[in-house]
Amino acid sequence: MKKRFLSTFALAGVAALTMAGCTTETGTTTDDSTGESTEETTTEAGGGDEAASDVITVGFAQTGAESGWRSANTESMQAAFSEENGFELIFNAADNDPAAQISAVRNFINQGVDAIVIAPVVEDGWDDVLQEAASAEIPVILEDRTVSASEDLYSSWVGLDFEAEGVKAGEWAAEQYGDTETKMVVLEGTTGSAPANDRAAGFSSAIEGTMIETIDSQTGDFTRDGGKSVMEGYIANYGVDGIDLVFAHNDDMGLGAIEAIEAAGAVPGEDIKIITIDAVKDGMQALVDGKINYIVECNPLLGDQAADLVKKVLAGEEVDKAYYVEDQAFDQAAAAEVIDSRPY
Incomplete structure (x- = not known):
């Protein structure tokens, strides 16, 4: 995929376009795929039916x-795909169940949304439903994670370079402990997910030839409870x-x-060193x-970029297949300098 790097807020001005003279109605509907209730907000512009048709419905x-x-990612998406920005957002969270997520996408297709994110x-496993979206002429934008399906089946992707994140972490480990x-x-992420696959590959490549030995590797499903349970084992x-060392x-x-x-009576960061990826507040x-x-x-914070891509694709504008947001890295001193000002 062709790479184009964006700063975090490079597209915020475009994505923040608002529609004047709007009124809103809010109701609750039930997602047929999950049985969960979802609050949906419908935005109608004051200019009548023609203006109302400009509202972009996104699943x-x-x-x-x-x-x-x-x-934090969900909050960013909901803020960007807001009624003030000209969107009606239909939101579904799959509880990390691939089958439930694919079912939700099929439900979006059946509802006739304008675009799907x-x-x-x-x-893996996305070929059929993405083909269904393509047949229905509903463009698909991927955010954060990628798929193994043909690039022809989605319009664009915006997210992070997971392999590069693994390389950065591994290079620091090699410098500090490799001799x-x-x-x-x-502690692996969700099995089969792009960040788990790519971060593992990047880290492994960076520590190759060092004296760092991986003695065990298991999934904790990206959860705190999962990480605790696996670490206890x-x-x-x-x-x-x-x-x-823990990665x-x-x-x-x-x-x-x-x-x-x-809980085992040891001191994290001293007795056992820890390297992680994300840089959320905790x-x-x-x-x-x-x-x-x-x-x-x-x-x-990928919402503004994703919303901008949806608008461009629906307007028939040419977009790149991939947009990468650059990441930073932090040791203790660097973290102390920025923690109070970070938005997530």
């Missing part, structure tokens, strides 16, 4: 609410003294690992407190 299929990062739970024998355990199997694919799993390490605070040693950012 957004979110992965779930598994982490602080995901919550998906943060795919996993990469000494280091036993590492990994690692400590039971290897003991605190048998683990030198967690996101902050929440790293925070769960902290709980497990402390993770950054743990870094400032010395319980995490290094964090690579994964910026969740």
Whole structure:
């Protein structure tokens, strides 16, 4: 895919266009695919039927609410696809169930939405439903995560370079610990998801040839409880003294690992070093407190870029296939300088 890098707010001005003279009606509907009630807001412009037709109806299929990062991402999307910006948003969170998410997308197609935005739970299994959207002439924008389906089946994608995040984390680990024998355990993200696959590949490539040895690697499903549970198992199997380093694919799993390490009577960040990815507020605070040693950012504020892409695609404008938002990385001192000003 062709890469184009964007700053976090590069498209905010375009995405924040508002519609004058609007009135709103809010109601609750039930998602046939999940049985969950969803609040929907319909926006009508004061200019009558012609102006009302300018409202863009978008179905957004979110992965779930598994982490602080995901919550911040959802808030960003809901703010960007607001009635003030000319949208009616139909929101579905799949609770990290790929089948439920695909069912929700089919429901969007049946409702005849103008566009669909998906943060795919996993990469595989999307070919059929994306083809159905294409046959219905409903454009699809991917955000955050990618799919293995043909690029012809979606219009564009905006998100982060997960492999580069893994490389950044791995390069720091190699610099700090690569010259000494280091036993590492990994807390993987959701099995089959793009960030889990790519972060693992990037980190592994960066530590190749060092003295860092991966002694175990299991999924914690990007959740704090999952990270804690897996870390408890690692400590039971290897003991605190048998683990030198934890690489967690996101902050929440790293925070769960902290709980497990402390419960075992050890000091996170000292007895066992921790590297994570995300840089959400709780993770950054743990870094400032010395319980995490290094964090690579994964910026969740993708709403403005996604909304801008939807408008461009519906207007028939040419867009690139991929837009990457650049990430930062933080040690303890860098985190302390910015934590109070960060929006997530």
